[in-house]
Amino acid sequence: MVVLRLWRSGASCQGWNSRNYGLQFAGMLYSRLFGKSVRQVPRDARATSYRLLLQGGFVRSLGQGLFTFTPLGMRVVKNIKHVIRQEMEEIGAQEVLAPLVNPREIWEESGRDELIEEAMIRFQDRKGHRLVLAPTHEEAMVELVRQGIRSYRDLPIILYQIQSKFRDEARVRCGLVRTREFIMKDAYSFHSTFTDLNGFFPRMFATYRSIFQRCRVPVIPAQAGVGYMGGDRSYEFLMPCECGDDYLIQCDTCGYAANEEVAVGDCPVHEGETHPIEAVEAPPEDDMRSLNALRQYLEIPRSRMAKAMLYRAADAVVMAVVRGDHEVSEEKLTQVLKKPILGRAGDDILAELQVPGPWLSPIDLPRRDRVHVVVDEVLAAETSLFAGCNRPGAGYVNARFGRDFTADRVADVIRVPEGSGCRHCSDGTLRRMRAMELGNVFRLGTFYTQAMNLHVNDEHGRRVFPHMGSYGIGIGRLLAAVVEANHDERGIVWPPELAPFSVFLMSIGKSLSVRRTADELYRDLQGFTLYDDRYESISHKLKDADLLGIPIRVVVSRESVSEGLVEVARRTGAEPIKVPREDLVATIRTLLEELEDV
């Protein structure tokens, strides 16, 4: 069965003008392969996965965040898609393909045209119709389903596609880890009730686990924010990795895991007595630039300062006040306010509110009525704080929430610091590590169906908005993650299901009998074998075999041919074994089965 599965990726016929005895059948001759390995890669390629993929000839770069998959890489991509398709079909998802280009109107309908700024490319066609390059496909899918269903009887429905997305990212990262154009598997489910969506969620969760397991990437499911996707709840599948651009917070005891932007933890508060508030001034000759400079001058620790940050929300200005050693989580702030944070307040807003940016404070706020103040719960518990008074060079010590300043809301709005206590178990400590987001699942609720007016009649004839979920996996990034998690000092070690070929075949020496034997073996193994038929030195071929990471290596040499044997080795570990020629296929099958069972 194992070998049969691997035959699916059968390469197209090569060798029509082959100089190699006119071999003409499926499989691949390395001499004919476009995109060969290179000895040296650009100095720019630092990330391990990127370096190995470039060096092995799997991908090439076309511009910032833009990549071409070359034939070898394409075969791996096809195998990843195959795994994903199998798993998606398994839970009843049906494949569709929405266009990369969307009419801008549907983005206006959902409200995300305003929410997503530079990341979405907008343009016009020759008739002046306004179009966008889709950064994701919720709108297109809602529109599709709106045209296709009328009754709750049509639900639930699960659609998925494997399609390109384009996001004009501010920062691309580590080769395929963060690109601007990328291939994504995105699925969307529509349910007549919240309960049904909720019940479906664990099934998709299990599907994701299975996909990542088959791809041999060690992911950790973690609670996450919703960003501009909307909805109320999401999980991300994170793989700890220095290349990532998320931070995973994980409890060292109970296994609680969450993205840093939503993670919760217990952060100790300073002990101490309460004193009356007292004004402080910087010496007049000292030209201090910020509240933080005054804090340093007064030799007060960062953790005793009230730090205020101003944000823009849709129809309000929001001040978040946190301890000086903490960072604001815009995601938590968004959830507290129940409206998206659009970004930091600019100079125009600061001027309008008559406050100096570097000296912001919740105390003595000139236009208190215009600002929605959110105080972090840790800061609210502190009894003696250093704070500003919205005036350069001046501030207060011994300030205290409730007595000296007020809030419209007290809530947890900080990014939990490493070392905080775990709230989910008695004695765990939270650890923070860089991680790569390989997949996500969103419980979107009726956010889009309401905004875009997708509704059906329920069994009582009432109009209901379907509850929606969306589920993404970035394919290029997954490919990079597979390499990050499956390589050694010599090259890539492909998981058997994803390998571009199952067998790497090569011969040693130019003895005609050796060569003929190798050619014959290639015929026997056709469909899943890459045959290195070049007249390169043996060491060169071995290095390439290791770099390309194909699971099984078959070597034909003069010595073994004279004994009627061929040499078979796994990419990792054990010494090569010699088997009779007629047993080769069976041996390979056994080895592949072992590899898949690991």
Next chain:
RNA sequence: CGGGAUGUAGCCUAGUGGCUAAGGCGCCUGCUUUGGGAGCAGGAGAUCGCCGGUUCGAGUCCGGCCAUCCCGACCA
């Protein structure tokens, strides 16, 4: 969008105001060679990222732009 770095042949590098821009890898031709990136001989390949300036003279100095990478901000 901020901070930093780098642009010299397909790739990696040298060249620190002065002759015809140097070497390695790779590529092409020929011969030899095959158990861990072979050897010899010959050959092709560069408007030194682009524009402008300084200078008798610029790959080299100055300014602007562009591109790429790294770190941060932002981001499913």
